Amino acid sequence: MRNFLSEKVVGLKPSGIRKFFDIVSEMKDAISLGVGEPDFDTPWHIRDEGIYAFERGKTFYTSNAGLKDLRAEISNYIKRTQGISYNSDNEILVTVGGSEAIDIGLRAVINDGDEVIIPQPSYVSYEPCAILAGAKPVIINLKAENEFRLTPEELLNAITEKTKVLVLPYPNNPTGAIMERSDLEKIAKIAIEKDILVMSDEIYAALTYKQKHVSIASIEGMKERTILINGFSKAYAMTGWRLGYACAPAQIIKQMTKIHQFAIMCAPTTSQYAAVEALKNGDEDVEKMRQAYNQRRRFLMNAFKNMNLECFEPFGAFYVFPCIKEFGMTSEEFATKFLMEEKVAVVPGTAFGDCGEGFLRISYAYSLENLKIAISRLERFVSKLRNSKS
């Protein structure tokens, strides 16, 4: 029999997180700090709206681009949070999670051999999506001393004649890093000069702890060369509803919609009705959850300081990214040993790119009670390691 498998797909590396969590799910009393989704339930009024949509029999497809009302609310939301105006008729596409938007956004713009610049550590989907779209991924290894921000020098070094897209993953998973306006202005200048498209994944935009998130699309000259991606999963704790969106120039949205209509048809209808309610009346819920995350973030940063564990202060998403280089182990060794000895699961930084070596991703999408137990175990583990070394 022939080998029926696609070489491209077979060649993709499986996600590094999986292997690890197969062990965790086997372990009974393990505490996980590995999950990348909010621990909150979707706010009740949003769930209620979903139920109401069912009751009214809203069980049909929506238009391919998504409910008109929802696109209008997304347009309002981006306008009031980022000051950018997107036409809800042709510049917004509702997708199945932000992840679909990443996939079809890349597919809509890539020709074979185009280069896509991906700063890492970052979300694990960009690279395989770029490869599947036919692009050559070009990785930038971000540095801890820059707080994992993308610097203009790093970008310039990665640009070639074939560069077409820069993926800009901020606020960042897994590092929690953010890019401020002044950082973005420098990146924007290069993007314009070198005529590059930016795919800005802003799924964590609502979760920042220093100042409000700034989108690169709000910088002069950038809206026409940016695909802005956001969604409902992180801000509104709606992961299971599978709903995201892309805002981009009409000609790009038009091509993305083509792929979306052939592959997906439309995003889930109930979710879309619930999302209208989220955007209309959800600000207060988001603020409450943001406040809770911020308290946990402060708790963790303080705990790291007390145990002398090196960690830059992250101001976005719900992750901290402490450095464990002092222990002379790889991230995976550390994480495995920590799991085996203390039954706490954290994700090795290498799951998010080779330059994540020496770091751990710790998610604080867990209750403070859980975090306290996990941190006391980490403290014990760290001092054990230090004692055995000296």
Added chain:
Amino acid sequence: MREELLSIIEKNSRIDFSELAILLGTTEDVVLDELSKLENEGIICGYHTLINWEKTSIEKVTGLIEVKVTPQRGRGFDNIAERIYNYPEVKAVYLISGGYDLLVILEEKSLKEIANFVSDKLSTLDSVLSTATHFILKKYKDHGTILNKETKDEREVITP
């Protein structure tokens, strides 16, 4: 910070000052100072414990009593409210808009004791016109906390 502090201790009044300071990103002195201000201003009125009495062997009955009263010249409802809330068995008294005037929440050991309170003490007050008594059969949620709720992490393993 004030609002955030209040929302934390509304859920957990036993949290210690050093932890509060960490969560709020400030110092213990600032927290202590703010707490004493809140107490002095009468914004924090007490630190209570939420108890699910149903799970104990102690019998408790809660009654909600709607009371219609005649307001008094110059003092409105305040006088009569005071006469009612001074009884220690009265847990809460609210002035209510709508079909009746005062809502009185009463906690006693038995239905009979509540009935006695209503007939002996409440109805006999001059300005009380009528009462309607309701008994609480089950508390599902109290002070924003869902009672008898199992908290389990139901998030499944997913990559990425």
